[in-house]
Amino acid sequence: MKIAVLGTGMVGRTIGGRLVGLGYQVMMGSRTADNEKATAWKAEHGAMASHGTFSNAAAFGEIIFNCTKGMHTLEILELAGRQNLSGKILVDVTNPLDFTKGFPPTLTVCNDNSLGEQIQTAFPEIRVVKTLNTMTCSLMVDPNLIHKGEHHVFMCGNDDSAKKDVSKILMEFGWKTDNILDLGDITNSRGTEMFLPLWVRLMPVVGSTVFQIQLVK
Numbered sequence: 001m002k003i004a005v006l007g008t009g010m011v012g013r014t015i016g017g018r019l020v021g022l023g024y025q026v027m028m029g030s031r032t033a034d035n036e037k038a039t040a041w042k043a044e045h046g047a048m049a050s051h052g053t054f055s056n057a058a059a060f061g062e063i064i065f066n067c068t069k070g071m072h073t074l075e076i077l078e079l080a081g082r083q084n085l086s087g088k089i090l091v092d093v094t095n096p097l098d099f100t101k102g103f104p105p106t107l108t109v110c111n112d113n114s115l116g117e118q119i120q121t122a123f124p125e126i127r128v129v130k131t132l133n134t135m136t137c138s139l140m141v142d143p144n145l146i147h148k149g150e151h152h153v154f155m156c157g158n159d160d161s162a163k164k165d166v167s168k169i170l171m172e173f174g175w176k177t178d179n180i181l182d183l184g185d186i187t188n189s190r191g192t193e194m195f196l197p198l199w200v201r202l203m204p205v206v207g208s209t210v211f212q213i214q215l216v217k
C-alpha cells in the first residue's frame, strides 16, 4: 500500500520511517519538492521512500498521515489539493499549538471546536481519523518503548471503517487492541487536543517527553 506523510518535521520523519520499515511505500510531502529534511529522510530509507510537494504526496498516498504544523494545517491541506485527498483516510496527529507568545503554547482552537473538526468541516470529502496526538512521536510508532506497551492511545472520527483501517496500522506499530480507545465522532478531538496544555506542563516535571497516559478503572 502507498502512504503519504505530509510534513517533514520530527513526527513526519519518524512515522514515515516506521511505515517504510513495515513494508509500505511512503512519500513525504513538503512545501517544496527539494526540502532538505525530506531529501535526507529519503536517503536514509531507500527505495520504498520518496518525497515531493504536499500535492505530489497527497496524490500518491492511499492513506495520508497529517504531520503538519497545526497552525498551518488547513492551508497545507489546500496546497495538498482537494482532488488528491478526496475519499481518502487522513490520519490526523496534529495539535493546534501556538508558540508565538513562547512556552507554554496556547491552543488556536478549543472548547467548542478543535483542529480535527475544522479539518473535517473544511474537507467533508476526507475521512478524518484523529489519533496519536497525545504522545511524543517515538511512542506513536513504538508503544513498547515504555511500560511493556501498557498505555493508551485515543482515536476518534466519523467514519467507523476508516477507524478500523487506522487501528490495523496502529497494531502494526505495536499497539494492543485493548489499548486503542475509540472515543466516538470527530468532536472528541476537543478532548484529546485539550490534553496538550497539560502535556506541555507535565514534560518539565517528568523531565522527559517519553511518558504516556495509562487509564485505570
Ligand SMILES: NC(=O)c1ccc[n+]([C@@H]2O[C@H](COP(=O)([O-])OP(=O)(O)OC[C@H]3O[C@@H](n4cnc5c(N)ncnc54)[C@H](OP(=O)(O)O)[C@@H]3O)[C@@H](O)[C@H]2O)c1
Binding pocket: 006, 007, 008, 009, 010, 011, 012, 029, 030, 031, 032, 035, 066, 067, 068, 069, 070, 072, 076, 093, 094, 095, 096, 097, 132, 133, 134, 135, 136, 137, 138
Ligand atoms: N513532536 C511530537 O512528538 C508531536 C507529538 C504529538 C503531536 N505532534 C504534532 O504533530 C505535528 C507535526 O509536528 P513536528 O514537530 O513534526 O513538525 P512541525 O514543525 O510542527 O511541522 C512541520 C511541517 O509543517 C510545515 N510548515 C511549517 N510552517 C509552515 C508555514 N508557515 N506554512 C506552511 N507549512 C508550514 C512544514 O513544511 P515544510 O516541509 O515545507 O518545511 C513541515 O512540513 C504538529 O501538529 C505537532 O503539534 C507532535
